[in-house]
Amino acid sequence: MEIPSGPDLYTKMVKKSAVKTEKKFDVRTHILVPKHIKMTPEEMEELMKQFNIDKKQLPKIKRTDPALEGMSVEKGDIIKIVRKSPTVGESFFYRVVVA
């Protein structure tokens, strides 16, 4: 049988995907992912005061969470999450980074 010459559709595709893996898509652009903002120590202090709470009472987020990729976060940082809510438009949520 004669072997078709030249790269076919799928060898091309394999090559393309090989290039693409280097430039992974940005998770933060996905419709399910709300905005994650790292809070400054002052803002964190203010938040604790406002709600009269301790850091460990906050909901948690893992340091390895895909949505935190590219942000330099440490254990104990607080992430402010700006959610699009169908009931109030925009709502804020806070998560503390855990290991």
Next chain:
Amino acid sequence: MVKSVYEEYNILPQKLIDEVRDEATANKLKTDEIRKVLERVKNAFDSSQVNPGESIGIVTAESIGEPGTQMTLNVFHFAGVAEVAVTLGLPRLIELLDARKEPSTPKIEVYLQKDISKDAAAVKKVAVSIKQTKLGELVEEFTINMTQFRVEVYLDKKKMRDFGISENFVSKVIEDTLKNASVKINRDFITIKPKAEQFELKELYQLREKCRELHVKGVKGIKQVLPVKRDNEFIVICVGNSLEGVLDIEGVDCRKTVTNDIFKTEAVLGIEAARQAIINEAIEVIENQGLDIDIRHIMLLADVMTSAGSIKGITRSGITGEKESVLARASFETPIKHIINATLKGEEDKLNSVIENVMLNQEIPVGTGLPSLIAKMRGNLK
């Protein structure tokens, strides 16, 4: 000037203010009229807020539980014509809230980039490139040549053309995956021979079976693809849950593609996306059953399930199992186990929550039972 009126009421949610503003401009209201409207909106808003100490968890449980009894218990049902069968109704809701690791019918809805999504032929091409293809599907016949001690693979040329795969490509894939076999292209077939000098006939049979299951191309685990028209554009519905694999395919709109597997969503997109996915999936089930549950209940539920940083189901190994109180855990499932374990460890119950106080016939820290009196004593009491 008008702007300042709205700013006076900035404790209201932005959405309410926007609604008032739209109505006000439509009806050409004057500034003091707007103020009157906003005042009434604020009153309504204040009175509809949840009181401190209100046991919203119980309200949520009842609000979801009661309509749940109305659901069709077991639905063997196709969602729409010519779509993929998906678990719906109560079984799906239970699966969601229990946070089962794998949904019984994993599904990915692949949205495509704008230039492709309108063109049926291009959509089909992408769909084919997503579907996993095993060697067994491309082959007319696998034969074992006893005299030469080799497996001969006769490829189906028509199918090869449909899938756009060349013989070269197949032989390369076989060579890459089967490390201990040598591959050669002949006139009509591809031969595969074990590299080892000495081998048994049994190994040839094993080799043949291995070839049948060999992954040639596409995304691993995507068993079925189906291009479907939805709102003027084509999307591809995939059976399987390999979200990360699908997102790597050329032509896929990575921003909109979603899966119904909440654990996969968590792994690829993070915990916040998983929360949103739980809400979306639950709403889909509820709406599909023609029920009406307020979204706030579902939001609360999703918040609770994701508050630990990973998804926890409402099961004894999930949220309920992490309760601090021994009695609270025992009251849910397998009471004897929990009590025995607590005894062995010498656990303490601080009686901080509801259920353990109900058991002991005490005031529960909910609603009016929540606040307690704190008095500052001046001087010594005698």
